[in-house]
Amino acid sequence: MFSKIQFHLAKVFLKIFLRDRQSIIFSLFFPFVFMGAFSFTGGEVDPFNIGLVNNSTSIVAKNFSELISSDSLFNVTKGNEKDLRSGLINGEQSAVIIIPKDFQLNSISGDLRLLLDKSQIRQLRSIKESLGQSLLSIERELRGVEPMFVLQTEDVKARSLRYVDFLLPGILAFMIMNLSIAGSGYNIVEYRRRGILKRLFVTPIQPKDFIISIVLARLLIVIMQISVTLSFAIFFIDVKILGSFLSLYIMIILGSSIFLCLGFCLGSIAKTQESVRAVGGLVTFPQLFLSGVFFPISSMPEIIQPIIHILPLTVVVKGMRGIANDGLSFADMNIVLIGIVAWLVISFVLATKLFVWKKVAN
């Protein structure tokens, strides 16, 4: 199936990559840092630092203060208003709650005061909501009223999915895209700039031999890099892969092939190293945010969702996540499979049309 020259050239590309330690480390740096960071927090929001000034001696004030302090959402510092106010200004506190002297359940004058830095809009809602909840609980307790509704959360798929489990397939898909596009697109432009393609072109090597050997070498590189990341996730962060590893690796090879072909297209169109990076960034960067690597696609604006669903990275992310998180096989993922095949055909046809030896080499 493969000729001797293709194997030899693939071996050469592999050797070049393995000797370039810097790029090996760099390509692993990003996924490791991300997974590492998210595995510690478990994907949950860090508690807010809030200050509490209690000017009252009433029972209600005491209860309220205890309830707030025991809430895992808050990290409470008690103190006087002056100190905490300056703490709020220099960023040590996100908010300061002030309990007035005459804090009583039935008194209208006993309003709580909340000091805020309004630029922290992201936290504002959570803090307000949680404070409202605490007040409601105290009120119920003091009046002896049982809550009418209790919310119980339960995962429909009956699995214990942490954020890092959700994140891993997305990160792997993103790695596949980056490694593949860099391997074909960026390398081709670099080889052309330095006249290496021209030098190869005056030898009897055929363009298909060159393309096949790059694809072979890159597939191996992607598989190696993914395996390192995957092993790290499984052994150190205890990420569970529910589907079969065979399906996962087939998915990796298919995804990698799509992006290698797209890389050949980029490398053939872009003439300089700067332009290939710009065009490459244009292709990869929006997909990083849109294709559901970090968040479910359903959290994206409704209006762009139809476009998001047909992006190549979206298709690969869905496939990877289906196998890793939901334990699906290819037979269960018809739509994803159609997307993968469609992108394979489109990118392959485009790549063979655009990659013309004489034009690319010169």
Next chain:
Amino acid sequence: MSIIKVKNLVKTYRLPEKIEGSFNAVDGVSFSIERGEIYGILGPNGAGKTTTLEMLEGLNDIDAGAAYIDGLSVMDEPYKVKKIIGVQLQANEYFDGLTLGELIILFGNLYQVKVIPDKLLERVNLLDKLHAKPADLSGGQNQRFSIACALVNDPKILFLDEPTTGLDPQAKRNLWNLVLELNRSEMTIVLTTHNMEEAETLCHRIGIMDKGKLIAEDTPQNLITQYASDPPVAPLHGNIEDVFLALTGHGLRD
């Protein structure tokens, strides 16, 4: 017998500043080169020397005319031609991270021939650099190495594009000796240069190109007697540089 035959070779480029305009970088060039000859294409920058070579090497399309190498049409059988020629380009960079020995083996594989790197590197006097990388080589060593790469398929014809540009006098002499030595084994060598001394000492015949046309072609000696005798004040001291300037004018070229 001619090993290279070129008839009315034309390369047309479109002028970037005009939509309709075009110019011929190579404009109807014809010449033939004998087996075992060292043939020099001499000319100022932009004369069309490199384009002419690139058309023979299959790197550039032939827009009109024809070129035959060892009886093969360059247009119709480019891959057969590539197998019997060796090429050294002006830019000679290689993949990073590979040693000279590994690169030689790589080039051997591209031609599907077995090569012994030691022997080839010894031929260009670089045996001690077997495990070095191209980035560690000096200018002269780099040129010799790129000639070694061009020799992996034991070519019938060797194309050298400005092989001594940028070399110091020692390295230049050293490379000339290498070219003469290769030629002794009946290898035909075609080189471009704008170094007069090189053309004069190395080449059996010279073709002078200017503005895409071949304006003179003969042995260095004949060219000197024909053109350099003018001005008559110093006929005995005339050299190829006088010929060159007499033919292409004294204006600056960029």
